[in-house]
Amino acid sequence: MEIRRATTAAELKTARHLFDGPVQDAWAERFLASPGHLMLIAYVGGFPAGMLSGIEMSRPDKGPEMCLYELGVDEAYRRRGIGHALTQAVRPAQLAIRGIRSGSRRGVRPVARPRLLTTRHGREYMRARAT
Template structure:
């Protein structure tokens, strides 16, 4: 079952962070300094932040975090899939595709004209790239730069 996290779903958000920490092997980044409850409440109330949690028998097995980006050049939006992960024991069961499909539905309902995702080019990320290629209407090569604030 996939559900969108919303106001008051702090346990779901914490479960999503733990899952991402495990799936991406970045527990330090996702769980070492968790945001406080007030910050989480703001995130969960923001309709432009889409947090999806896939669960089986009460266990978090997959998740997606995305952002609706309102555009200035036209009255439209784009939807950015920022994180997508599925527990290794539950991969190849259609969970990632189902998460993306639900995100696409939300994006359409919010007036987004496109959904996009970035993919790393490391060998271990090939399964993700295969999935994105299967769903994509276009593939673009781009460079990503992290710039200090």
């Protein structure tokens, strides 16, 4: 498996099966050109098997952080660690963007943890649940 940061709309179009709808050139290029936006694609044997999108957010108490916006893995490639590998690849990508921090400070309990919510269009979606 190889994980690469997408930089062109053409890359996103080859991974169109991982998105909810058709990839629009103008929207794709706007997303990819926006500072702090991240799109990673996991390739297995050259096939785009998974994707992750993240968006930089800035909080007044913590500064810039990366918000994992969407994670999708092709149904035929699930349960192989692709989603986990994509989430692990966010950290080095964050540092490449602008030294963005992730995670929580020691002693601060996260307010939510992810859980499976639903399957739509053949893809599983996660939603935060209060702890």
